[in-house]
Amino acid sequence: MSDIAFTDFLAVIGAGTCLYWAGRVVRLLMRPPGEEEVEAGTSQSAPTGSAPRPPRPDAPQRTAPAPAGIPPAHVAAITAAIAVITGGAHRIVHIDDGAGVSWSAEGRRLHQTSHTPH
Numbered sequence: 001m002s003d004i005a006f007t008d009f010l011a012v013i014g015a016g017t018c019l020y021w022a023g024r025v026v027r028l029l030m031r032p033p034g035e036e037e038v039e040a041g042t043s044q045s046a047p048t049g050s051a052p053r054p055p056r057p058d059a060p061q062r063t064a065p066a067p068a069g070i071p072p073a074h075v076a077a078i079t080a081a082i083a084v085i086t087g088g089a090h091r092i093v094h095i096d097d098g099a100g101v102s103w104s105a106e107g108r109r110l111h112q113t114s115h116t117p118h
Contacts, residue, residue: 032089070095 079092 032087 075092075095078095082090082092
């Protein structure tokens with residue numbers, strides 16, 4: 001193995017290690033409040049296979065009125081999906097329609113014009 005190949009190998013190992021630790025830090029920062037005690041074993045955890053925990057009592061359960069253009073069933077579906085994903089740790093404060101498709105058309109144009117002609 002040449003010196004350059006060995007250096008490249010070490011660079012790949014170093015980059016992988018950096019990615020691993022960055023992922024651990026992001027997961028630590030994204031953890032919902034109160035989960036630290038469960039992982040540390042200081043609180044009583046529910047047995048495996050039991051029903052999911054109810055929302056925290058200190059979490060506000062307010063719902064904003066649905067905007068005029070979005071049907072209430074869609075707002076309920078979006079709210080339920082976010083509650084499942086985040087474990088009820090967050091609430092929706094604003095729902096807005098997308099800005100359109102101009103951003104994707106612009107991205108395609110930039111990508112296609114970035115290639116050098118043959």
